[in-house]
Amino acid sequence: MSIHDLLNQNFVAWMDAEKGPASDIVISSRVRLARNLRLVPFPHLLDEKRGNQVVEEIRKAWKKSGYHELLAMDLVTFNELPLLDRKILMEKHLISPEHSEASASFKGIMVNKDGSLAFMINEEDHLRLQCFLPGLQLMECYNRLQGVDDELEKYLDYAFDEKRGYLTSCPTNVGTGMRASVMLHLPALAISGQLNRIFQNVNQLGMTVRGLYGENTDAVGNFYQLSNQITLGQTEEDIINNLTGITEQIVEQERLTRERLLKEMPYQIEDRIGRAYGILTNARVMTSNEAMLHLSDVRLGVDLGIIKGLKPFALNELIVALRPAHLQKKAGKEMEPFERDVKRAEVIKEKLARYQK
Ligand SMILES: Nc1ncnc2c1ncn2[C@@H]1O[C@H](COP(=O)(O)OP(=O)(O)OP(=O)(O)O)[C@@H](O)[C@H]1O
Numbered sequence: 001m002s003i004h005d006l007l008n009q010n011f012v013a014w015m016d017a018e019k020g021p022a023s024d025i026v027i028s029s030r031v032r033l034a035r036n037l038r039l040v041p042f043p044h045l046l047d048e049k050r051g052n053q054v055v056e057e058i059r060k061a062w063k064k065s066g067y068h069e070l071l072a073m074d075l076v077t078f079n080e081l082p083l084l085d086r087k088i089l090m091e092k093h094l095i096s097p098e099h100s101e102a103s104a105s106f107k108g109i110m111v112n113k114d115g116s117l118a119f120m121i122n123e124e125d126h127l128r129l130q131c132f133l134p135g136l137q138l139m140e141c142y143n144r145l146q147g148v149d150d151e152l153e154k155y156l157d158y159a160f161d162e163k164r165g166y167l168t169s170c171p172t173n174v175g176t177g178m179r180a181s182v183m184l185h186l187p188a189l190a191i192s193g194q195l196n197r198i199f200q201n202v203n204q205l206g207m208t209v210r211g212l213y214g215e216n217t218d219a220v221g222n223f224y225q226l227s228n229q230i231t232l233g234q235t236e237e238d239i240i241n242n243l244t245g246i247t248e249q250i251v252e253q254e255r256l257t258r259e260r261l262l263k264e265m266p267y268q269i270e271d272r273i274g275r276a277y278g279i280l281t282n283a284r285v286m287t288s289n290e291a292m293l294h295l296s297d298v299r300l301g302v303d304l305g306i307i308k309g310l311k312p313f314a315l316n317e318l319i320v321a322l323r324p325a326h327l328q329k330k331a332g333k334e335m336e337p338f339e340r341d342v343k344r345a346e347v348i349k350e351k352l353a354r355y356q357k
Contacts, residue, residue, distance in 0.1 A: 001113045003074045007085050010326065012092050012115030013132060015316035018340035020135015024303045025251045027183040027223065027316060028093070029347070032131050033149055034125040034168045034177035036159040042169035048217040051106025052128050061155035062110065069148050071116060077108035077121075084334075087325035090213070090341075093132065093183075094118035096214055117148065124169050127152075134316075136247055138180050138240045146236075167230065175232030180240050183212075183245050187300045188257035189224045190251075195224075198253070202246055206230045212292075221292030223317075225252070262304060273301035281352055285338075286345040291322050314355040322347060 003351050006012070006291040014020075014028035027333035036042065040054060055077060062070055077085060083103070090100035094115050099107065102123075110119040120128040129149055131141040159167040166177035175181070189195050199209045226247065228239045261269055276297035280286075299315050301307035320326060328335050331343055 001072055001074050002083075003076050003085075003109070003111055005113055006092075006111060006115055007088050007329075009319045012094070012320075014030065014093070014115070015313055015320070016134045017312035017316055018134075020133065020137060022248075022251050023135035023312060025185055025254050026136040026187055026247060028132055028134055029137045029141050029177065029180075029182050030093075030130060031138060031145055031180045032128050032130040032168065033145055034173045034179075035127040035129065035149070035156075036125050036151075036167060036169070038157045038159045040126065040159075043124065043126060044169065046106065046122065048106060048177075048310060049105060051122055051159075055106050055108060055121060057156060058121060058127065061152050064155050065151050065212055067148065067151040069112070069144065070151060073110045073112045073119075074109065075110045075116065075121075077105050078103050079105040081108075084325055085330060088329055089118075091320055091323040091325050093213070095120055096123060096131070096215075096216065109233075117144065125173070127156075136182060136244065136251070138182070138244050138247075139237075142178075142180070142240055147183065173231050175238050176234070176239065176292045178236050178239060179227050179233055180243050181210075181225050181227030182243065184247070184250065184254075185222055185299060187249070187253050187296050188261055189254050190222045191261060193236075193256050194253070194257065198250065202226060202250075205242075205246060207243065207246060208314050220289055221291075221296040223296070236305045246338060258300070258304060269304075270306055273297050273304075273306050277307060278299065280348050282349075283345045285341045286348065287341055288323060288344070291344060291348060292319070295319060299337050309356045310352070311355065312350070318348065318351055321351065 017023040019071055036053060037057060046264035059075055062075060086100040089095045090097055092115060094111060095109060099120050106122050108121040116132055118130050129145050131145045133141050165175040168177050186195065189198060205237050206229050207226055208229045211219040212223045214225060228243055278292050280298060295315060295318065298307060302310050302312060324340055326345050327340050335343060
């Protein structure tokens with residue numbers, strides 16, 4: 001498999017809403033495991049030579065293993081991948097915004113064809129193994145990663161301490177090295193002003209809420225990422241069961257609030273959804289943020305059965321297709337912000353018309 005297959009398609013596995021439980025609200029699940037090599041400085045202390053040795057150790061482990069999940073992956077270092085392609089990976093959520101800025105030969109990614117497995121090399125840790133699936137599937141993500149992790153551990157000497165667990169570059173990840181997270185779409189709780197209260201409650205339960213692209217990013221279009229804050233003193237299964245339970249409760253509250261809003265203020269809700277659809281299908285110039293706000297309303301309309309014929313999968317794909325790097329890749333050239341806003345309006349219109357057929 002070549003990474004270019006993935007770069008040239010909009011689709012990645014987490015978008016496939018029909019395959020994920022509770023995908024009317026839980027867009028995607030992600031689990032990541034942070035791993036480091038014993039006696040090697042953490043990535044922020046690596047020079048190019050030592051960093052390249054880390055890549056080579058990982059490459060050797062990958063080549064030696066005959067494990068099916070690893071055989072289906074490609075390994076690419078970022079000196080071989082232009083900035084636009086790294087931004088494409090970031091917009092698909094497969095690497096962090098910081099990692100996409102790196103162009104050194106010792107920074108890179110291992111990824112499979114549908115992007116369900118994406119491992120960042122020398123980001124904050126030597127290896128960050130990630131699995132992404134649609135809907136609420138945290139345990140499935142963890143199980144897939146566990147298979148890969150066990151296999152890599154046969155060939156890599158991980159920094160592990162009997163008492164502390166996996167050692168990581170940031171102390172907040174020591175122990176399991178695991179962050180489990182769900183990306184949630186919560187328009188009804190936002191409209192009814194309940195989000196602050198819910199987020200305060202989940203903070204007290206050891207969870208953190210982040211924006212659309214993770215740490216230090218904004219929650220545009222009512223998309224929020226909920227993840228565990230604690231990595232030490234709990235097993236991976238406990239963390240996942242805990243987050244799954246909290247997510248199920250939020251899903252329930254969002255569903256009940258959607259029903260209530262529709263019952264109590266049907267004209268306002270239908271009006272809001274209809275206007276959003278009208279703007280998306282008629283506008284000539286559209287910023288990313290404006291598009292995300294209207295897409296959030298349209299997605300609510302689809303989930304409530306007010307807009308017919310559009311599939312949630314198509315909307316997940318559109319959220320990514322309208323980002324700056326995807327627009328420029330499609331146009332085959334660099335574009336100024338205004339040019340992108342014009343192109344974005346065009347792409348949205350074209351895709352909505354195609355998806356509704
Ligand atoms: N459930 C999810 N679905 C899709 N993408 C996600 C999900 N959770 C996180 N991501 C993506 O993963 C990337 C990293 O997210 P984030 O910064 O929250 O985690 P992290 O790097 O593992 O945490 P930390 O740096 O605090 O150890 C971001 O691009 C984010 O959008």
